Amino acid sequence: MSAIPSVNLEDFISEDPNRKKKFTNDIGAAFEDIGFVALSGHFLSEELVKNLYDEIKKFFALAQEIKDSYEIEGIGGQRGYTSFGKEHAKGRKEGDLKEFWHFGQYVENNPKLEAEYPDNVMVKELPEFNAVGKETYQMLEKTAKYVLRALALHLDLEETYFDEWIKNGNSILRPIHYPPITSEPKNAVRAAAHGDINLITLLMGAHGKGLQVKNHKGEWVDAIARPDQLMINVGDMLSRLTNNKLKSTIHQVVNPPRELWGTSRYSIPFFMHPVSEMPLNCLEDCIDENNPKQFEDITAGAYLHERLIELGLVKK
Structure with a gap:
């Protein structure tokens, strides 16, 4: 049995209030315990x-x-291509053993945000690339909206609490390629231990060994999903908002055994971000004498900027 609990979103969007309530309880409990589902x-x-x-x-x-021609200077890697080894985990000098692409928001009816967000980058060599990326982005964003509605109910908030903050949010779809390993890595892994910045992450491609999650006992456990499942985890923004009631769990992608060094790995996380002005101030209902306020007030935009500097993607 997997260490990561499983849930079915069809229960939440069914017309059955008992199924909806069970989904809300189950995902809430999972995110309070291990932070993954x-x-x-x-x-x-x-x-x-x-x-x-x-x-x-x-x-x-x-x-x-050709790939390098799609690496855009001056935007902190927020759109287009980021080359191998450029990003590192917070507190580490070694670059992760990966290259990746970023699709960003397709803004609707908001000129201010259209001006704020960088444009998506079109790949002229692959005529279907951008259309497929856009459709995937929008289906993952729709999935994330319903997950956040369940979490709002779990937190005794209005069900649509997050809707206004995530519409046209600064979310990112990141296809990642971990190339074959050709020599003994020096202190580097495919993705070093880290917590995600955003509200929640929806991960495609966690179907084989590699992704590991640190449980509350400090043990690393494998996080493996079925082919029809997404792995979803709490990010630091949601952890801050809930005063750490919902857990942003440290996770990593380890290097494969030596006999599999010659293989590539692909994974595709969708990082659900709100609009930059969303306040991440701890919810009053998540603060009490047993769990005093742990985080200072900050907006999502200011927090994201801080973290991109720590990751080496934006200069101070």
Whole structure:
């Protein structure tokens, strides 16, 4: 049995109040305990998932000079390509053993945010790449909206509490390629131990060993989802908002055994971010004498900027 609890989003969006309540209780308990859950019943079709993997494999197989032409200076890696080894975990000098791409928000009816967010980058060599990326982004964003509605109910908030903050939010879809390992890595792993910055993360591609989660006993446990499941975890923004009631769990992607060094790994996280002005001030209902306020007031935008500096993606 997996150490990560499983839930089915179809229970929440059913018309059955008992199924909806059970989903809300189960995902709330999982996020209070280990901070991760495996979710089926999401809005991604098998065909869309296959098409996205086909497109990102084609992109990462392009010549390095072509990929490098899509690395955009001055935007902290928020759109387009980020080359191998450039990002590192907070507190580490060694770059992670990965390269990745960023799709960002497709803003609707908000000129201010259209001006604030960088444009998505079009890949001219792959005519389907951007369309498939956009559809995946929007289906994951829809899935995340319902997960946050369940968490709002778990926190005794209005069900739609998060809706206004995540509409046109600064969310990121990140296809990652972990290339074959060709020599003994010096202190580097595919993704060093870290917590995510955002509200929640929805991860495609956690179907084999590699992703590990640190439980509350300090033990590393494998997080493996079924092919039809997304792995979803709490990010630091949601942890701050709930005064650490919902746990942002440290996780990592370890290097495979030596006999599998010659293989690539692909994974695709969707980092659900709110709009930058969302306050992350601890909710009053999450503060009491046994759990005093642990975090200073800050907006999502200011917190994101702090963290991008720590990751080496933005200069001070």
